[in-house]
Amino acid sequence: MGIKAKPLQVSVLKDRYQTSFMSPRQSRHQIHARRFVPFNKLVNAYDGFTILPPFLSQDLVHAHNRIPLGASRMICSFESDIPRRFGLADDSLLYAAMMREISSKRCRRLVAMSHFGKRTALAALEGRPEYDLLKSKMIVRHPNVRLGTSGDRMAGDDGSKLVATFLGGHFGRKGGCVSVRVAQKALEKGLPIHINIVSSLQMGESVWLDPTEPDFFAPYVDGLDAANITFHQGLPNAEARELLGRSHFALLPTFGDTFGFSAIEAMAEYTPVIGTRACALPEMVSSGNNGFLVDLPVDENGSWVRPDYTERGTPEYAEHYRASIETLADEVLAVLESMIGKADDLARLRANARRTAEEMYSAERAGAAWDALYERVAAEDIDQPVTLDPEKDFSAPESPDYLFR
Structure with a gap:
């Protein structure tokens, strides 16, 4: 009988409504919702980054929309822009710092919540020297939900109203x-x-x-x-x-x-x-x-x-x-x-x-996919560039049409 792998310690930001959709709702790993510094409470333009408390016991950080400055190993998921700028100039020190973080080898994946979000992010990055590097880290994983358990409440309805x-x-x-x-x-x-x-x-x-x-x-x-x-x-x-x-x-x-x-x-x-x-x-x-x-x-x-x-x-x-x-x-x-x-x-x-x-x-399928991604990222050599596996680092379908052919 094989030895069961020790669960990873994964930090996610104790953040907004969106984070619950873009992280595992069920996982074989230990998911820790961490408090963080909400710099956007000081200045709205500072919404795109944060810092976590020091000395956390963790194998990696998964942050959504905010870039965790200084994280030793991270996955950043996002809506439609990475980094989130909110008016920050290209030559601002903060924008440069956020770009350095996601361009570094410590940032192992950039996960868009939709293909629309990925297209939007890449359009905003067009012409920047980091474009090809950041694109090479991007995959698409859709948000997830728990499936309802009450069955079809409208079964047998005649549709007259x-x-x-x-x-x-x-x-x-x-x-x-x-x-x-x-x-x-x-x-x-x-x-x-x-x-x-x-x-x-x-x-x-x-x-x-x-x-x-x-x-x-x-x-x-x-x-x-x-x-x-x-x-x-x-x-x-x-x-x-x-x-x-x-x-x-x-x-x-x-x-x-x-x-x-x-x-x-x-x-x-x-x-x-x-x-x-x-x-x-x-x-x-x-x-x-x-x-x-x-x-x-x-x-x-x-x-x-x-x-x-x-x-x-x-x-x-x-x-x-x-x-x-x-x-x-x-x-x-x-x-x-x-x-x-x-x-x-x-x-x-x-x-x-x-x-x-x-x-x-479904939350069950998404949880398994996130767990597998966390395991790959935790095992990667942080000194080596990110190389996506076409099979394992899959992106979500661009349309549900394939289900109905």
Whole structure:
């Protein structure tokens, strides 16, 4: 009988909501959630780095979005930019320090949470001398979720009245305004469609894609009173997932999302997703199979084509945003209308949504993959350059289409 390998000691940052999606929820190793210095509390531009307490007993550090300065062996996962700059100049000492850390042999992998995130990061690094080195360390691993255990709550439903649920703190950017207009348009047409909206209603100046024109969002917030809308300003995660599971569709008609956790949480509860053909959504949604993608003009990286960020306060930006809301609402409503009473199609979509979650996003599969990566990184010679193994250092699929061929 073989000797069981000693578990590794892995430090992860005791950080934000995202870290739970981009680290093992179950592991054969000892995962330690470590406190760290949140320099962004002093200056927002300092969000991209941190330091950990000294003298920790650890085999490696896995940090998400923040670069742990001075870590002896590390994996850095990220959303869409590495390093996170927030306005830091190329010639700033801090930016140079972060670049040195991730370029060093101590940084063994750079793990993007999506192919969209990897493309975005590489576009930002284009022209830098470190470009090829950093690209050679990059792989893509999608976020993970625990699969729901309640079965398909909508099994046997005839689809004669549809329920769709939007979840998103950023009310405008993630598609809350679109969802309000879907409900209003459905009401005008007399369609049996009910919309749940769960949002803390963050909008405007603090949200990077939103227009800043005064009162722009007022009509959409007022629209939450529509007879076919149920509004929650917040729900515990378990209740939000229950609501998703009791919906025919999850709505994520987003203008920009580095991933979209509500989409995979919905699929973990058998619920198909209606989202935009932008950013990372095509990596989750196979249109017509486990949900539907509606069109939004995007560039070569997948980002929404819009007026420049510096024009957010102009009438032109506001009008572009408003017109885009209307177009998306019409497209989403057309999808919903086409599915009314289609019990067999709804059942197929739900089965496929769950299959997608099981095959691509389950915590069990992700935990095993992270564990294997931790073991390889812990065993590597820190004095040698990083060399990816094409088989073991695999990247997540770019689309779920392969599941339905």
